[in-house]
Amino acid sequence: MKNKAAVIDMGTNTFHLLMVALGEKSFDTLYKEKVAVKIGQGGISQNLILPDARKRALHTLRHFRELLQGEKIDQIYAFATSAVRNAENGPAFVKEVREQTGIAIQVIDGEREAELIYKGIRMSGCLDQTNALMMDIGGGSVEFIIGNEDQIHWKGSFEIGGQRMLDLFHYHDPILPEEIDKLNQYLFQHLQPLIRAIRQFNPQQLVGASGTFDTLTDIYLAGNQQPKSKSKHKHLLPIQAFREIAAMLTHLNKEKRLAIPGMIPMRVDMIVVASSLICFILNHLAPKDLLCSTYSLKEGALAEMIEKVSAGLELTVQPWQ
Structure with missing residues (x-):
């Protein structure tokens, strides 16, 4: 009998729930859901979780707990990233979640986040022996990894995520050219370690994980009237x-961006600055194509669980309170 397990990824913008049955080499999805909690909204630049964001987060996690209990899953792996790890009231929030829902949150640092993202991307089949630059654009942080299917050569996490870039630079809608210029100057200043690593390891491929890249893929496929296969975990853009697409996004206001086939409401605000970040990266890299992985942190956590199952090790069970 397969082990049932679940991963909760508490991102700055979106909370994800993924319930699975684990096999020795793969997993079967039982149920998945994502909710635009926006826990970083309004407070991320002040390193705070604001009361309304806290309420949304607790409401969503109570809902997730009901689903998990209905499926009789007690192996729960809940991860919180940038918004919670940098918030002054993050520890109090984690304690409150445990008291109200029984869910024990692992607040992970950027290095650990990058490692899990790499394992998720590797599971998607996007990597080979060629060095690739992998990136995951979160609301609070952005993770970059350089490596191939065998190993990581370099990884880094930068607190320059979509919500932070939005708060700092996207004051007008459509965004102004001078705002993009200021964003590019900011990125050049903050991403020097990444630029040096690109020069050192010379990645030939660019792989984007989940989130923004899923939406960009959806827009591309919808524009070409092509269906998106749910069974595929890597897509070519x-x-x-x-x-x-990036040029179009920068010239449209929110209402017109929402009307683009393939766009989803939870991405419509941050996709402009996120696309500008990808354009910045492409100024330092010359890949032939952009590969988009539907797998990221959640699947990376599952990859680690599968390794334990394959080795005959027991998964750590989180007891409900």
Whole structure:
């Protein structure tokens, strides 16, 4: 009988629940859900979780707990990232979640986040022997990894996520050219370690994980009237097609962006600055295409569980309170 387990990824913008049955080499999805909690909204630049965001988070986690109990899953792996780890009231929030829902949250640092993202991308089949630059654009932080299917050469986490970039630079809608210029100057200043690593390891491929990259893929496929296969975990987005989409996004206001086929409401605000970040990266890299992995942190956590199952080790069970 397969082990049932679940991963909760508490991102700055979106909370994800993934319930699975684990096999020795793979997993079967039992149920998944994502909720635009926006726990970083309004407070991320002050390193705070504001009361309304806290209420949304607790409401969502209570809902997740009901689903988990209904499925009789007690192996729960809940991860919190940038918004919670940097919030002054983050520890109090973690304690409150445990008291009210019984869910024990692991607040992970950026290095651990990058490692899990890498394992998720590797499971998607996006990597080979060629060095790739992998990136995951969160609301609070952005993780970069350089490596291949065998190993990580370099990894880094930068607190320059979509919500932070939005708060700092996207004051007008559509965004102004001078705001993009200021964003690029900011990125150049803060991403020097990444730029040096690109020069050192010379990645030939760019792989984007989940989130923004899922939406960019959806826009590309919808624009070409192509269906998106749910069974595929990697998708090809030609660089020229991405550049055309990014240029379109910067010239449209929110209402018009929402009308783009493939766009989803939870991405519509941050996708402009996120696309600008990808354009910045492409100025330091010359890949033939952009690969988009539907797998990221959640699946990376599952990959680690599968390794334990394959080794005959027991998974750690989190008891409900």
